[in-house]
Amino acid sequence: MIEGVGPVRARSLLEHFGDAPKILSASKHELLRVRNIGDDTAEKISSWEKSIDLAGELKRIADFGCHVLISSDENYPPSLREIYDPPLVLYVQGELTAKDKNAVAMVGSRMTTHYGIETARKLAYQLAYVGVTVVSGGARGIDTAAHQGALSGKGRTIAVLGTGINLVAPPENAELFERIAANGAVITQFPFNRPADKQSFPIRNRIVAGMTLGTVVVEANLSSGALITANFATEYGRQIFAVPGRIDSPRSKGCHDLIKKGAKLCEGVEDILSEFEYLFPASNKAPSPGDTGVLPALELSATEQKIFAAVKAGDETTIDEIIRASGLPSSTVSVALFGLEMKRLVKQLPGKLFVRNV
Numbered sequence: 001m002i003e004g005v006g007p008v009r010a011r012s013l014l015e016h017f018g019d020a021p022k023i024l025s026a027s028k029h030e031l032l033r034v035r036n037i038g039d040d041t042a043e044k045i046s047s048w049e050k051s052i053d054l055a056g057e058l059k060r061i062a063d064f065g066c067h068v069l070i071s072s073d074e075n076y077p078p079s080l081r082e083i084y085d086p087p088l089v090l091y092v093q094g095e096l097t098a099k100d101k102n103a104v105a106m107v108g109s110r111m112t113t114h115y116g117i118e119t120a121r122k123l124a125y126q127l128a129y130v131g132v133t134v135v136s137g138g139a140r141g142i143d144t145a146a147h148q149g150a151l152s153g154k155g156r157t158i159a160v161l162g163t164g165i166n167l168v169a170p171p172e173n174a175e176l177f178e179r180i181a182a183n184g185a186v187i188t189q190f191p192f193n194r195p196a197d198k199q200s201f202p203i204r205n206r207i208v209a210g211m212t213l214g215t216v217v218v219e220a221n222l223s224s225g226a227l228i229t230a231n232f233a234t235e236y237g238r239q240i241f242a243v244p245g246r247i248d249s250p251r252s253k254g255c256h257d258l259i260k261k262g263a264k265l266c267e268g269v270e271d272i273l274s275e276f277e278y279l280f281p282a283s284n285k286a287p288s289p290g291d292t293g294v295l296p297a298l299e300l301s302a303t304e305q306k307i308f309a310a311v312k313a314g315d316e317t318t319i320d321e322i323i324r325a326s327g328l329p330s331s332t333v334s335v336a337l338f339g340l341e342m343k344r345l346v347k348q349l350p351g352k353l354f355v356r357n358v
């Protein structure tokens with residue numbers, strides 16, 4: 001909350017003083033001995049009680065029903081700790097969990113096309129369905145579609161805000177944010193009542209890129225903020241995916257430029273999952289109830305376990321045979337088989353034949 005003190009300066013201060021209370025009780029003279037701390041910053045820190053309403057902020061946190069994580073907390077995203085300037089704190093409405101280590105960012109333009117919206121929803125739905133957490137920025141357009149798709153897939157999604165957690169932008173997403181908090185989390189590094197500005201969105205974008213294994217850019221023009229997220233992901237050594245669009249559409253120029261520069265062309269969810277084979281190995285066996293080595297993303301529902309058991313080991317099985325053996329409706333079987341395909345446990349062959357992928 002102290003102006004001019006970001007993650008990098010805070011790290012220098014913590015290395016010098018050992019903990020936050022010692023920083024806040026230090027004199028200006030003591031603060032000036034710290035690398036990267038000039039006269040103006042030292043003055044603001046030493047006199048912080050004159051300008052910072054800490055008691056009021058703690059009350060706002062309690063009243064709003066959110067909580068704060070610092071980097072040493074168990075549920076602070078481990079991938080985020082690895083970046084150069086991880087947020088000092090995360091305000092969290094909802095919960096971050098261990099499952100969110102398998103997270104992919106999905107971003108794009110606010111001004112989008114029907115194609116972009118439908119593609120974002122579909123990809124997010126499929127990722128969430130197999131247990132991948134979908135992270136985006138809660139903005140209009142592609143971000144909103146990504147969150148909606150993940151929720152439709154009954155999976156986890158996280159919205160990273162460029163404002164204080166109590167501000168809803170855009171206002172029409174108020175109900176969506178409530179659903180996200182109930183099925184994942186709404187998070188920000190900004191204190192209460194902090195409005196959005198030109199600086200806050202790039203700051204937000206680094207969190208989106210930093211807490212995920214890769215970033216999918218669905219639709220973006222050459223000046224889109226989604227490309228800032230992609231640049232952060234590249235800087236952090238994370239995978240970049242770009243969805244191609246029409247060659248005459250300005251709203252696809254950013255994606256095409258990323259592909260020219262080496263981003264992986266993404267035509268479907270398989271292009272994303274294939275990059276993370278260690279999460280979804282092709283030779284995975286169905287997890288048994290006592291198997292503690294299975295990642296959260298590979299947990300099977302009771303229906304999926306029943307369908308998997310109906311697929312013959314070492315032989316081709318028709319969909320009709322699976323329906324008869326499982327005793328479940330054809331629509332239920334089709335949905336479960338799709339999930340098993342996404343989890344690399346079965347493979348579909350021509351003629352609606354299925355084989356175990358072992």
